[in-house]
Amino acid sequence: MENKNNSRRDFIKSAGLASAGFMIVPRNVLGKGFVAPSDKLVVAGIGVGGKGKSDLAKFFESGKAEIAYLCDVDDRRAKDSVAAYPKAKYYKDFRVMLEKEHKHIDAVSVSTPDHNHAVQAMAAMQLGKHVYVQKPMTHDIFEARALTAAAEKYKVVTQMGNQGSSGDGVRQLVEWFDAGIIGDVHTIKIWTNRPIWPQGIPWPTEKPPVPSELDWDLWLGTAPKKDYVDNLIPGSWRGWWDYGTGALGDLGCHLMEAPFRVLGLKYATDVQASVGSVFTSWGKRGVFPESCPPSSHATLTFPKTEKTQGPITMHWMDGGIKPERPEELGPDEMFGDGNSGVLFIGTKGKMMASEYAANPRLLPLSRMNEVNVPKKLERVPGSAEGHYAQWVEGCIAGYGKKQLSSPFEMAGPLTEAILMANLAIRVADMPFPRTNGNGMHYPGSNMKLLWDNQNMRVTNFDVANQFVKRTYREGWSL
Numbered sequence: 001m002e003n004k005n006n007s008r009r010d011f012i013k014s015a016g017l018a019s020a021g022f023m024i025v026p027r028n029v030l031g032k033g034f035v036a037p038s039d040k041l042v043v044a045g046i047g048v049g050g051k052g053k054s055d056l057a058k059f060f061e062s063g064k065a066e067i068a069y070l071c072d073v074d075d076r077r078a079k080d081s082v083a084a085y086p087k088a089k090y091y092k093d094f095r096v097m098l099e100k101e102h103k104h105i106d107a108v109s110v111s112t113p114d115h116n117h118a119v120q121a122m123a124a125m126q127l128g129k130h131v132y133v134q135k136p137m138t139h140d141i142f143e144a145r146a147l148t149a150a151a152e153k154y155k156v157v158t159q160m161g162n163q164g165s166s167g168d169g170v171r172q173l174v175e176w177f178d179a180g181i182i183g184d185v186h187t188i189k190i191w192t193n194r195p196i197w198p199q200g201i202p203w204p205t206e207k208p209p210v211p212s213e214l215d216w217d218l219w220l221g222t223a224p225k226k227d228y229v230d231n232l233i234p235g236s237w238r239g240w241w242d243y244g245t246g247a248l249g250d251l252g253c254h255l256m257e258a259p260f261r262v263l264g265l266k267y268a269t270d271v272q273a274s275v276g277s278v279f280t281s282w283g284k285r286g287v288f289p290e291s292c293p294p295s296s297h298a299t300l301t302f303p304k305t306e307k308t309q310g311p312i313t314m315h316w317m318d319g320g321i322k323p324e325r326p327e328e329l330g331p332d333e334m335f336g337d338g339n340s341g342v343l344f345i346g347t348k349g350k351m352m353a354s355e356y357a358a359n360p361r362l363l364p365l366s367r368m369n370e371v372n373v374p375k376k377l378e379r380v381p382g383s384a385e386g387h388y389a390q391w392v393e394g395c396i397a398g399y400g401k402k403q404l405s406s407p408f409e410m411a412g413p414l415t416e417a418i419l420m421a422n423l424a425i426r427v428a429d430m431p432f433p434r435t436n437g438n439g440m441h442y443p444g445s446n447m448k449l450l451w452d453n454q455n456m457r458v459t460n461f462d463v464a465n466q467f468v469k470r471t472y473r474e475g476w477s478l
Contacts, residue, residue, distance in 0.1 A: 295319020
């Protein structure tokens with residue numbers, strides 16, 4: 001790599017160590033803590049504004065990553081990262097960047113809207129690049145299964161951006177459960193105040209001009225061709241099924257990860273959901289199939305695992321819906337973190353945590369003074385903030401050499417559970433004309449969807465299977 005070689009030559013000259021055939025400077029010569037240019041991970045960012053900007057900053061802060069390539073379809077969103085890494089080459093089309101620069105890139109960070117995660121990550125993995133992908137890992141169940149398999153096939157180091165999986169909190173929950181403090185867990189309840197963007201609304205009818213800094217066609221990527229609308233970028237795309245995955249996609253990976261790790265969950269066997277409705281006039285329900293509903297409650301069933309005595313029922317609630325407060329929690333004590341939380345219900349007690357599995361607590365809270373379980377699990381240096389450096393160091397070490405908190409082998413099944421809940425939510429909100437021609441009805445809202453995991457199919461309501469694997473826009477493929 002030309003830039004890499006130049007920086008190495010400059011360093012050797014400045015250190016006075018240049019000699020014939022001296023290509024790599026040994027660590028003992030550089031001194032403790034110094035990372036030679038040849039030992040740095042060369043990172044390319046796809047989607048470098050917002051969360052992508054902070055992801056790149058965290059990789060850079062590890063001291064072991066060189067941010068060498070930037071790619072974003074929107075110059076407005078990219079400007080801060082461009083200013084922060086003035087030597088990095090900038091592209092608008094990730095396909096062009098990978099085609100021209102793949103020989104110089106070690107790893108790729110993907111922080112784009114959900115609908116483009118899979119094609120971008122897969123393109124990088126097929127070139128042998130390690131990948132970090134923001135949550136949720138993918139938009140569709142089929143994509144999650146495909147990326148999980150690809151990570152193993154191409155032997156690349158992977159990490160999903162649910163940094164709570166590196167936190168101390170989830171490890172504390174595992175230690176309490178493994179020590180038998182709350183007995184056998186049979187029920188999980190999860191809730192969030194999301195969405196905090198518009199949902200349950202019609203697609204805008206205005207057709208404003210596309211901003212000159214934005215390549216709208218590239219932003220659409222795999223999604224159907226539509227005219228540009230205002231206020232979709234940077235965050236409101238989450239509430240539209242073509243691009244986002246709603247509240248589940250935003251916070252599900254942060255809140256469901258702890259139950260997956262604590263109980264050893266993998267794939268669900270069935271799912272059902274109910275959704276909040278929007279009424280456009282007295283007694284008339286609004287039908288907005290392109291938009292996620294304003295609130296939902298999904299229930300997933302997981303089979304018995306090696307860590308449980310029977311199946312586990314997981315409840316997901318969003319849009320401000322919360323489960324009943326546990327009787328062990330005082331009337332003025334915080335439930336979760338006020339906005340979000342996860343509650344484990346066991347045969348001998350309960351435990352809960354906040355978003356990212358932070359602030360784990362036993363219930364009643366007085367048990368926190370009574371229970372002392374020794375630490376058995378190694379903590380990630382930096383806790384949740386160490387999630388980024390963990391991936392960088394894993395990439396430098398190579399596939400299979402270091403343990404990561406959210407590699408695709410773990411993030412894939414977690415993502416599938418989130419997307420299965422979304423599948424049920426979409427079905428519950430899907431209108432069908434009544435046979436008598438009098439209005440609409442919603443048969444999916446009263447149905448438990450049975451899941452054939454091996455074949456990735458709903459077996460008792462075929463219309464739901466259209467959401468397992470969507471059809472990409474012509475010119476895009478996985």
